[in-house]
Amino acid sequence: MTEPKHGIVLGGGWAGMLAAHVLARHLERVTVVERDVLPDGPRHRKGSPQGRHVHVLWSSGARIVDTLLPGMIDQLLDAGARRIGFHQDLVTLTSHGWQHRFPPRQYALMCTRPFLDWKVRDRVLATGRIALRQRAEILDLVGDAKRVTGLRVRDMDTGAQETLAADLVIDASGRGSRLRHWLSALEVPPLEEDIVDAGIAYATRVYQAPPGAAAGFPAVNVAADHRLREPGRFGVVYPQEDGTWMVTLSCTRGAGLPAHDDDFLPYARTLRHPLVADLIDLAKPLTSVAVSRVGANRRLYPERLDIWPEGLLVLGDALAAFNPIYGHGMSSAARAAAALDTELQRSGTDAGATRRAQQAISATVDDPWIMAASKDVEYVNCRMSATDPRLTGGAVTRQRFSDLISDRSIRSSAVCDVVTDVISLTAPQSELASSGFLSLMHKDRVLPELTEPPLTAEELALVNLTPRSTVSAGGS
Numbered sequence: 352m353t354e355p356k357h358g359i360v361l362g363g364g365w366a367g368m369l370a371a372h373v374l375a376r377h378l379e380r381v382t383v384v385e386r387d388v389l390p391d392g393p394r395h396r397k398g399s400p401q402g403r404h405v406h407v408l409w410s411s412g413a414r415i416v417d418t419l420l421p422g423m424i425d426q427l428l429d430a431g432a433r434r435i436g437f438h439q440d441l442v443t444l445t446s447h448g449w450q451h452r453f454p455p456r457q458y459a460l461m462c463t464r465p466f467l468d469w470k471v472r473d474r475v476l477a478t479g480r481i482a483l484r485q486r487a488e489i490l491d492l493v494g495d496a497k498r499v500t501g502l503r504v505r506d507m508d509t510g511a512q513e514t515l516a517a518d519l520v521i522d523a524s525g526r527g528s529r530l531r532h533w534l535s536a537l538e539v540p541p542l543e544e545d546i547v548d549a550g551i552a553y554a555t556r557v558y559q560a561p562p563g564a565a566a567g568f569p570a571v572n573v574a575a576d577h578r579l580r581e582p583g584r585f586g587v588v589y590p591q592e593d594g595t596w597m598v599t600l601s602c603t604r605g606a607g608l609p610a611h612d613d614d615f616l617p618y619a620r621t622l623r624h625p626l627v628a629d630l631i632d633l634a635k636p637l638t639s640v641a642v643s644r645v646g647a648n649r650r651l652y653p654e655r656l657d658i659w660p661e662g663l664l665v666l667g668d669a670l671a672a673f674n675p676i677y678g679h680g681m682s683s684a685a686r687a688a689a690a691l692d693t694e695l696q697r698s699g700t701d702a703g704a705t706r707r708a709q710q711a712i713s714a715t716v717d718d719p720w721i722m723a724a725s726k727d728v729e730y731v732n733c734r735m736s737a738t739d740p741r742l743t744g745g746a747v748t749r750q751r752f753s754d755l756i757s758d759r760s761i762r763s764s765a766v767c768d769v770v771t772d773v774i775s776l777t778a779p780q781s782e783l784a785s786s787g788f789l790s791l792m793h794k795d796r797v798l799p800e801l802t803e804p805p806l807t808a809e810e811l812a813l814v815n816l817t818p819r820s821t822v823s824a825g826g827s
């Protein structure tokens with residue numbers, strides 16, 4: 352352990368808890384400052400509105416969590432979380448057609464977000480090395496452009512304000528972070544920001560899965576086809592830890608969303624395939640529809656500033672938030688926590704260490720950022736305010752190549768393996784430009800196109816559905 356030092360984490364969400372756990376390995380004292388009361392159970396809370404919608408934790412993120420908290424993933428699985436092998440346990444209509452269910456290469460953990468947060472938080476706090484300051488609102492940072500020395504907080508019950516001193520402050524206060532504002536008060540030059548906003552919105556209901564289907568039926572995903580140049584509509588039916596199905600319908604700007612219970616099923620019928628609607632038609636709704644306007648892909652570039660205050664880091668959604676359809680936010684935050692661990696191990700909190708740590712953390716968000724942003728710019732009505740040259744130039748060529756990969760990946764097992772590694776953030780995006788992958792694209796056996804959802808007779812029997820021919824499954 353290094354010098355007796357105090358680290359403060361702003362926000363007790365997913366990224367905040369992982370960051371606090373890492374800090375507790377390296378610093379003597381760690382405090383998490385959180386506006387909410389963090390529930391002692393799988394319950395929703397105001398500061399985590401996204402918790403009402405489907406969440407998947409990709410295997411890359413799960414592996415990091417399991418390294419930081421050994422045995423955590425088995426604990427989640429034992430408590431009911433579902434491990435969905437990609438693509439064996441998932442029936443997906445991609446933009447390019449139905450995905451063959453190849454043997455799993457990666458997996459995603461499926462469970463409700465309040466359950467996941469509670470279980471992980473419980474393990475993190477069980478070490479007894481992290482102090483939790485709840486019902487405390489962060490007001491601003493204390494220090495100057497050269498060094499952050501703490502922050503000011505307001506007790507939400509008494510209104511009392513207090514300054515907390517810290518050697519290291521980590522902003523993990525999510526999409527709503529006021530970091531740019533706080534930094535400008537310290538006279539740090541403006542942080543550059545890129546925004547790619549496809550106008551994503553989510554509508555979710557929870558259903559009781561039909562008997563037998565809760566455990567034995569695959570997850571289902573019907574995606575939009577961006578090539579149609581019309582607002583995209585998506586739908587998923589994902590199994591949860593308690594035998595329910597969480598059904599989320601989502602859209603890009605201009606496709607509307609069902610705000611009322613009576614509109615939910617009719618909207619599901621407007622997806623490119625009726626499978627999602629057919630499934631919810633035979634399940635019992637347990638909740639009313641919850642709607643969220645999700646927010647844009649948004650990325651800050653602290654690593655580009657000439658001046659960055661010592662003693663300050665930013666990670667999680669506060670640093671970069673993505674279109675959630677790709678399921679990358681939590682894994683990206685886990686990658687940032689792993690980078691933080693490595694950097695603290697290497698340099699502690701010595702002079703210059705925070706700048707290097709921020710560079711390492713910022714590097715971890717680049718792949719999920721470009722994956723989400725470069726796809727979203729293809730949707731009609733997408734709004735962009737970005738300087739990333741990968742988004743502003745060569746869009747047509749890039750999209751053609753990406754379409755070619757998508758088309759091959761649904762029918763070609765070895766290609767699908769590499770693509771799944773990249774999508775799950777297990778392998779770098781650059782893998783798709785490697786000579787090995789390009790030759791695989793030429794050589795690998797291509798299976799025939801599927802014209803129906805690849806459900807087995809046993810699976811169809813579980814939900815009392817009969818095979819039906821699909822309409823426009825290829826989206827063209």
Ligand SMILES: Cc1cc2nc3c(=O)[nH]c(=O)nc-3n(C[C@H](O)[C@H](O)[C@H](O)COP(=O)(O)OP(=O)(O)OC[C@H]3O[C@@H](n4cnc5c(N)ncnc54)[C@H](O)[C@@H]3O)c2cc1C
Binds near residue numbers: 528
């Ligand atoms: C609809 C939706 C679906 C998603 N689906 C997925 C998915 O399938 N897979 C995936 O990996 N990711 C998904 N994400 C992204 C994921 O939810 C986020 O990436 C993740 O929650 C980021 O964690 P965080 O800790 O950075 O932010 P948050 O989880 O938002 O936590 C921020 C915390 O800071 C607290 N806070 C904020 N401001 C203050 C303040 N001033 N003072 C004190 N406390 C404060 C909040 O109360 C909160 O507890 C989804 C997001 C949305 C919106």
